[in-house]
Amino acid sequence: MEExxxxxxxxxxxxxxxxxxxxxxxxxxxxxxLALHENWQSYQGLGSALGNTRQYQAAIDPFKKAxxxxxxxNSYQGLGWALFHTQQHQQAIxxxxxxxxxxxxxxxxxxxxxxxADQERGKQYQTLALQLASLGKIEHTTRAHQVSYRCSCxxxxxxxxxxxxxxxxxxxxxxxxxxxxxxxxxxxxxxHPSYYSEAxxxxxxxxxxxxxxxxxTKCAGTNFEGPLSRMLxxxxxxxxxxxxxxxxxxxxxxxxxxxxxxCKHDAYLLEAFKGKVLNKLQGSFLATHWGKHxxxxxxxxxxxxxxxxxxxxxxxxxxxxxxxxxIGRNEVDKRILLNKxxxxxxxSNLIDRYIYDYNLYEGxxxxxxxxxxxxxxxxxxxxxxxxxxxAISKVKSSFLSATLLPNIVQYNxxxxxxxxxxxxxxxxxxxxxxxxxxxISRGFLERDNQIDLEFLKKRTxxxxxxxEIIHTGEVLHPITFVYSRNGAAKLIHTKxxxxxxxxxINC
Numbered sequence: 001m002e003e004x005x006x007x008x009x010x011x012x013x014x015x016x017x018x019x020x021x022x023x024x025x026x027x028x029x030x031x032x033x034l035a036l037h038e039n040w041q042s043y044q045g046l047g048s049a050l051g052n053t054r055q056y057q058a059a060i061d062p063f064k065k066a067x068x069x070x071x072x073x074n075s076y077q078g079l080g081w082a083l084f085h086t087q088q089h090q091q092a093i094x095x096x097x098x099x100x101x102x103x104x105x106x107x108x109x110x111x112x113x114x115x116x117a118d119q120e121r122g123k124q125y126q127t128l129a130l131q132l133a134s135l136g137k138i139e140h141t142t143r144a145h146q147v148s149y150r151c152s153c154x155x156x157x158x159x160x161x162x163x164x165x166x167x168x169x170x171x172x173x174x175x176x177x178x179x180x181x182x183x184x185x186x187x188x189x190x191x192h193p194s195y196y197s198e199a200x201x202x203x204x205x206x207x208x209x210x211x212x213x214x215x216x217t218k219c220a221g222t223n224f225e226g227p228l229s230r231m232l233x234x235x236x237x238x239x240x241x242x243x244x245x246x247x248x249x250x251x252x253x254x255x256x257x258x259x260x261x262x263c264k265h266d267a268y269l270l271e272a273f274k275g276k277v278l279n280k281l282q283g284s285f286l287a288t289h290w291g292k293h294x295x296x297x298x299x300x301x302x303x304x305x306x307x308x309x310x311x312x313x314x315x316x317x318x319x320x321x322x323x324x325x326x327i328g329r330n331e332v333d334k335r336i337l338l339n340k341x342x343x344x345x346x347x348s349n350l351i352d353r354y355i356y357d358y359n360l361y362e363g364x365x366x367x368x369x370x371x372x373x374x375x376x377x378x379x380x381x382x383x384x385x386x387x388x389x390x391a392i393s394k395v396k397s398s399f400l401s402a403t404l405l406p407n408i409v410q411y412n413x414x415x416x417x418x419x420x421x422x423x424x425x426x427x428x429x430x431x432x433x434x435x436x437x438x439x440i441s442r443g444f445l446e447r448d449n450q451i452d453l454e455f456l457k458k459r460t461x462x463x464x465x466x467x468e469i470i471h472t473g474e475v476l477h478p479i480t481f482v483y484s485r486n487g488a489a490k491l492i493h494t495k496x497x498x499x500x501x502x503x504x505i506n507c
Contacts, residue, residue, distance in 0.1 A: 007037035122152025145267030169196025194400035195473030210307035229257025251282035260290030283403030316448035411485035
């Protein structure tokens with residue numbers, strides 16, 4: 001082998017060893033390169049190699065020396081991880097922020113590269129947030145979630161062209177809509193039409209532009225929330241708009257699926273509302289699953305936005321049983337499952353807690369602030385039974401029509417435990433019934449059973465009025481979003497969908 005004489009020779013060798021994951025040999029070669037000549041690439045490589053051998057404290061100095069010679073986003077990123085692993089969390093976040101700002105400021109980087117890099121940063125911040133949460137670093141966890149939202153496709157503010165450059169709706173008859181709905185229903189698919197109208201200023205339709213879904217566990221919430229959340233994510237991932245779309249075709253949405261956890265909730269509010277102009281929103285959506293709706297709703301109200309609040313409910317005893325069987329599907333020991341359920345604060349009086357918006361964050365204990373029958377405290381919430389497919393579909397259609405979003409075709413038993421494979425020897429109905437009885441005796445339904453759900457559903461039925469277009473519309477949105485039973489999704493032209501609905505659902 002030719003004798004290595006220069007710093008660059010050793011750098012080339014070090015990079016070769018690094019790419020082969022021979023990190024100890026790479027460290028030696030980087031040090032030899034630096035002994036001959038200090039350069040930022042060798043310091044950066046040395047820091048990275050030390051990090052890959054978990055010598056995080058030792059990696060900090062090379063990264064700092066690399067940055068003193070040349071500010072590179074990779075050096076800041078490596079420094080950030082080294083600082084994080086040595087419990088220097090605030091400095092780590094500052095280093096990550098600097099990496100992102102440098103990356104975006106590099107004019108030579110293409111739009112696609114910047115977006116790809118942003119997505120990667122978002123994933124890294126999600127990982128960082130989980131690690132910080134495990135260490136109990138609440139403030140830093142919130143900050144990491146906020147940056148993750150800003151970088152990734154989870155950003156609450158979305159700009160999309162909901163018509164994909166199409167200029168007009170698709171004419172149909174009411175009989176055809178009913179026929180498609182009925183045929184799809186026979187194979188457990190639902191069709192939620194979005195009606196296209198030139199009368200976009202219809203006040204009644206406009207009142208449906210903003211929706212909060214209070215997602216109580218095991219109350220068919222995934223069926224309701226899943227396709228709505230995934231649709232906007234799918235639009236974002238399509239990366240439409242770089243070349244052939246004009247800005248005028250894009251609509252602004254404030255959008256998020258299930259939002260739970262105190263830190264994530266707080267981060268979302270910071271990123272969604274702080275310094276943001278919301279007066280041109282085409283629509284907004286949020287589902288609260290192990291999270292509160294009140295603070296989010298208050299932020300909307302402060303921005304002059306009034307949202308519909310929809311809560312799907314079922315018999316409390318049936319809900320609790322379903323929750324137990326969901327948790328215990330792969331358990332083989334009844335006593336272990338019982339203790340798990342007793343210790344799991346998420347099971348107790350869950351309907352009451354969601355309706356009255358308290359004690360939903362893990363680790364944050366809150367007492368009830370009202371009685372279960374103080375219905376004025378939930379006067380702005382509309383309640384629908386999980387079996388009322390007709391009303392639920394009209395809610396979705398009203399919302400889709402008002403927000404100018406596509407029709408939705410979806411499998412109607414998403415997250416169905418009956419379709420999931422059980423572990424051999426796992427517990428069955430008798431075991432779940434025993435645990436169900438035990439939990440009721442311990443007060444797990446004490447407050448839930450005091451709520452008159454029939455009254456709340458009746459009150460909703462008497463006051464909930466759907467836009468006229470939902471009953472008479474004969475022009476559909478030109479695009480249809482198909483959400484299959486396995487979570488696969490696609491956007492297709494409505495003309496293709498109505499020509500052969502059964503073929504269209506095969507994602």
